[in-house]
Amino acid sequence: MTMEIKSATFVTSLAQYTEEPPVTLPQLAVVGKSNVGKSSLINALCNRNKLCKTSSTPGKTRLINVFLINDDFHLVDLPGFGFAKVNKAEKKRWGEMMEDYFQQSTLLKHVLQLVDIRHEPTEDDIVMNRYLRQSGIPFTVVATKVDKISRGARSKQLAPICRTLLAQPWEVFPFSSATGAGREELLTKIETAMSPPLSANADCDTMVAHPPVVCEVGSIKE
Ligand SMILES: Nc1nc2c(ncn2[C@@H]2O[C@H](COP(=O)(O)OP(=O)(O)OP(=O)(O)O)[C@@H](O)[C@H]2O)c(=O)[nH]1
Ligand SMILES: [Mg+2]
Numbered sequence: 001m002t003m004e005i006k007s008a009t010f011v012t013s014l015a016q017y018t019e020e021p022p023v024t025l026p027q028l029a030v031v032g033k034s035n036v037g038k039s040s041l042i043n044a045l046c047n048r049n050k051l052c053k054t055s056s057t058p059g060k061t062r063l064i065n066v067f068l069i070n071d072d073f074h075l076v077d078l079p080g081f082g083f084a085k086v087n088k089a090e091k092k093r094w095g096e097m098m099e100d101y102f103q104q105s106t107l108l109k110h111v112l113q114l115v116d117i118r119h120e121p122t123e124d125d126i127v128m129n130r131y132l133r134q135s136g137i138p139f140t141v142v143a144t145k146v147d148k149i150s151r152g153a154r155s156k157q158l159a160p161i162c163r164t165l166l167a168q169p170w171e172v173f174p175f176s177s178a179t180g181a182g183r184e185e186l187l188t189k190i191e192t193a194m195s196p197p198l199s200a201n202a203d204c205d206t207m208v209a210h211p212p213v214v215c216e217v218g219s220i221k222e
Contacts, residue, residue, distance in 0.1 A: 032114030034080030
C-alpha cells in the first residue's frame, strides 16, 4: 500500500547547514537543476499547492528548505544548480552550501535526483550523480514533467537519462506534478527508502560501496 502523507509542515529555511541545525529526523533531499520541478514535486507529493514556492523563473529556491512529513521524516528542498543568471559569488555560495549540506547532514537517508524527461542530463546532473554514488548516498532518479511528452516518447526520452546517469530503466521514476502521474509509485519508493533498515545492509540495492567522497559537488558551477 502506498504511503499516505497525512501532514506536511514547513520547519525552517537555512542559508547554511551548520553542524547542529534544528533538524533531528531522517532526511529525504530533493536535488536537481534549477526549474526542473523540485518544489513542485514536493507540493505534489504532499498534495499541497503552496507548501513550497514554485516559479517559472529559475533560481526560485535559494535556501535549504526543510519540511516535516507525518512527524516521521524531513523533506529537504535544496536550491537548484545550473541557473545561468546568477553571478559568480552566488554560484560559489551555492557550491559551499551544498558541500556543507552533504558533508554534515548525517541524517540524510535518501536523495531524489530530478532530471527533466525532455532533456539529456547536463554535465552538472552527471557530476551530482557521481557525487551521490561516490558518497554512498542512496538515491532515486526521477524524470519530471512527463505530462509534456507523449506516452510513446517516454522510453525514447528515458534512454539517454539511463545512459548518462548509469541507471536501469526500471530505476528511473517518471513523474508529473501537473497530473500526479507517478506519484503513487514514488511514494511507495520513498516509504521503503525512509523505513528503518531491517539490517545494516538493507539499503544495498541503491547504495554503491565507495571510498569517501572524491568528487566535489562544489565544482558544479555552470
Ligand atoms: N507541466 C509541468 N510543469 C511543471 C512540472 N513540474 C514543475 N513544473 C513547472 O516548472 C517550473 C519550475 O518548477 P519549480 O518546482 O519551481 O522548480 P524548482 O526545481 O524548484 O526550481 P528552483 O527553485 O529554481 O531550483 C514551474 O513553472 C512549474 O509550474 C510538471 O511536472 N509538469
Ligand atoms: Mg524550488
